[in-house]
Amino acid sequence: MSNINCQLSTANCQLSTANCQLIVFDLDGTLYAKPRMVWRMLCNAPRDWRLMLAERKTRKQLRGQYFGAEDTFYQTYFQTMATHCNANPEDLRTWYFNRYMPLMVSVIQRYYKTVEWLAPFVADCKNQNIRLVVLSDYGHTHEKLHALNINENDFDWVVAAPELGGLKPAPEVLKKVLEKMNVTAEQCLVIGDREDTDGALAQSVGADFYLTHNS
Numbered sequence: 001m002s003n004i005n006c007q008l009s010t011a012n013c014q015l016s017t018a019n020c021q022l023i024v025f026d027l028d029g030t031l032y033a034k035p036r037m038v039w040r041m042l043c044n045a046p047r048d049w050r051l052m053l054a055e056r057k058t059r060k061q062l063r064g065q066y067f068g069a070e071d072t073f074y075q076t077y078f079q080t081m082a083t084h085c086n087a088n089p090e091d092l093r094t095w096y097f098n099r100y101m102p103l104m105v106s107v108i109q110r111y112y113k114t115v116e117w118l119a120p121f122v123a124d125c126k127n128q129n130i131r132l133v134v135l136s137d138y139g140h141t142h143e144k145l146h147a148l149n150i151n152e153n154d155f156d157w158v159v160a161a162p163e164l165g166g167l168k169p170a171p172e173v174l175k176k177v178l179e180k181m182n183v184t185a186e187q188c189l190v191i192g193d194r195e196d197t198d199g200a201l202a203q204s205v206g207a208d209f210y211l212t213h214n215s
């Protein structure tokens with residue numbers, strides 16, 4: 001049996017990789033700790049507070065839902081968000097992609113750093129030919145990795161759950177990752193900072209889960 005030696009947060013750990021061929025990382029709160037993220041977003045765009053609140057309500061409302069395709073997901077997403085803030089869905093789409101997500105990337109770049117365990121952990125995985133995927137519930141994944149100075153070439157696939165048609169913990173989202181990477185659920189380990197999204201996602205298909213404690 002081989003093991004990955006790693007240090008996640010402050011706890012040393014050994015993850016058994018006897019059967020592991022794929023590790024799926026969450027991004028926000030996992031590859032970087034994000035204390036006071038909401039506060040910093042608000043401080044940088046105080047006039048957007050109603051839209052930010054509507055976005056959070058929408059995300060919570062649609063958690064775990066699957067719509068089959070990215071277009072359908074975002075159409076439902078902005079229609080739902082519109083019910084929370086009395087705005088036009090197309091205006092909300094523009095706000096989300098042209099203002100809100102770039103703001104999040106900018107806040108990450110200014111205030112947050114990649115967790116220290118990531119680089120040695122990735123190197124250890126590569127030595128054992130374990131493939132790596134980043135699966136985020138938000139968009140702008142490539143921009144966020146760039147903001148964190150994480151080399152996306154270290155990963156075999158960087159993808160947002162909405163691109164696959166839904167939000168965590170919809171099992172279809174992880175099934176699509178497993179299918180693309182050609183591994184079974186039993187060969188997959190999910191690493192994330194939330195039991196209710198990342199943990200439930202792993203559990204929904206029978207994959208292993210490791211909970212980080214970064215944030």
Ligand SMILES: [Mg+2]
Pocket residue numbers: 026027028029030192193194
């Ligand atoms: Mg997270």
